Amino acid sequence: MIVIREIDPADLALFDEWYDAFRAGAVAGRSVALVIGREALGYSMRNPSPVKARIAVGAFENDRVLGAMLYEYRLTDNLDTVEVEIDVPPEHRRRGIGTALWQWAVTRTAQLGRTIVQTELGVPSEPWPGAIFAERLGFVTEHVEEQLVVPLPFDEVRLDELRESAGRLSGYRLTSWAGVCPAEHLQAYADLHTAMDQDVPTGGMTREVVPWTVSKLEANELRLNRNYLALVTMAHTEAGEPAGYTLMYLPRADADHAQQDDTLVLREHRGHNLGMHLKLANLDQLSNHRTTQRHLHTWTALTNTAMRKINTHFGFHPVEQHRELELRL
Ligand SMILES: CC(C)(COP(=O)(O)OP(=O)(O)OC[C@H]1O[C@@H](n2cnc3c(N)ncnc32)[C@H](O)[C@@H]1OP(=O)(O)O)[C@@H](O)C(=O)NCCC(=O)NCCS
Incomplete structure (x- = not known):
């Protein structure tokens, strides 16, 4: 039994x-x-x-x-x-x-x-047992992303080409760190997280977005830092206003996998190739901190044309669909 x-x-x-x-x-x-x-x-x-x-x-x-x-x-x-x-x-x-x-x-x-149950599914091919099972229970797919992977160490030749084609960044400064956010950037980093939560496409998933405060962010980072090394690059305008960030995680006990997590460029700063520059700077950090990881993972909504273009330049290839599903009891 x-x-x-x-x-x-x-x-x-x-x-x-x-x-x-x-x-x-x-x-x-x-x-x-x-x-x-x-x-x-x-x-x-x-x-x-x-x-x-x-x-x-x-x-x-x-x-x-x-x-x-x-x-x-x-x-x-x-x-x-x-x-x-x-x-x-x-x-x-x-x-x-x-x-x-x-x-x-x-x-x-x-x-x-x-009353709301949510779940996520990795679907590499059809038919897929998890998808059949979830549908039978009454779950509805509300959001679909593509999961993509690029092999590590990152191809240095490609990186050089990308740096060359990206050109010089003008009007912005980039700051990178590994681990928890330096005190002087906490407020801006918290605000960027809030903007990320508000902006990231989540389809029809029910999600209450709560603004990040500095204390909530600090507590969250301290917990995460025990098991994940965060690699962050943040962009500021010359005047010191935050414009965007990108974030990777190296799980400390995982010898194989690294994760490209959030990338955000605030609306008013889009169109200046900042996404590309942020990711390039953070890949430099990855070269310095990588130990044995062989795969860098990322996730992008099928509707997110801009990010899909950047991912292709970086050599990411799709490995499976990442579905988010919801059921109301
Ligand atoms: C999805 C999963 C949890 C199902 O576990 P399970 O113990 O086989 O589930 P059940 O035996 O209770 O199956 C219930 C019903 O789901 C459907 N189902 C499950 N697997 C199926 C398959 N491979 N093909 C067709 N139908 C399937 C069937 O209707 C089945 O009822 P039946 O066996 O009487 O026909 C398992 O396949 C799994 O771990 N998959 C990977 C993780 C995942 O995708 N989890 C789901 C997200 S929460």
């Missing part, structure tokens, strides 16, 4: 067994799947954040974990919403384990008084 129950993340052996199932289910059939690392997820669960609850739920048969669900919800905003990720390793599929985990999620969501 399959029994669904919460896992205590402080029980390290059990957490490991749960994480193995989670990972095996998530990566099956995907060539360069990016999955949150064991250390980062374990740390986050054993040291709960004041802004987000994260629960590991396992499907057990005779005390063995056969399937895993990560169940999350924000505690200070987006109070109608929960996020789920259900992963069942291929050898245990089509036995109702995914459905049993889902039923736990439905019950807990009702107990929390929440």
